Amino acid sequence: MNSNVFKLILLGASAYALFVFLVISFYPDKPENMDWKDREEYNKVQITKLRLGSTLDEVLALLGSPDITEARMEKGSSVQVMFYRTHHVRADGMTTLDECTPLLFENDKLIAWGEGAYQSFQQS
Template sequence: MNSKVIKLILFGVASYAVLAFLLIAFYPDKPENMDWQDREEYNKVQISKLELGITRAEVLALLGAPDITEAKMQGSREIQVMFYRTQHVRADGLTTQDECTPLLFENEALVAWGEGAYQTYLSS
């Protein structure tokens, strides 16, 4: 083969590799841009890394907007539960609570997550 053709091919492959690296490194995948399957997996992984006491703003920055949310005031306490989709149950085009993991916040701090968290919210 002609050395000029080989150089062009190598240049094209190198350019593609650099462009792919730059896109991966500097264009983070946001939860709101993911399809529902990827978002479910992303939510599962990120929820497993959560620690009690982090703020609601930190969770929103990490997971994006919740799929479902509920809130109430109880005396001077603000109680909010945010649901993030983590498991597919049925193909109906809707996200329901049984397909989500609830995160319970009290006065802007994460105090619990999982089904027990929602039961605590309901009983308080």
């Protein structure tokens, strides 16, 4: 009797471990699939990994689509600011600029991020 119970417990634990392994392996956690709290934390961590000169495609691969974006042409150069939600300000169901970290790109190269990046975008 004890041998059968032990086998069933071992079989159940093995099946559970296999299920967890399969879910982790075949269902990657993409930023687009996260709820807003997890996405904020994910964005904060990933933004710390950024390097000046990273391409727009590299940043999109790392962070996914931005929450808000602005762009314009300036003296033959494309200038774009992408905003990623990184901190909660108010529970209104909307993501606003004051809840985001801006990333500034010129000709698809990351040149700055943080509040100063957006201020320089607005002033130029």
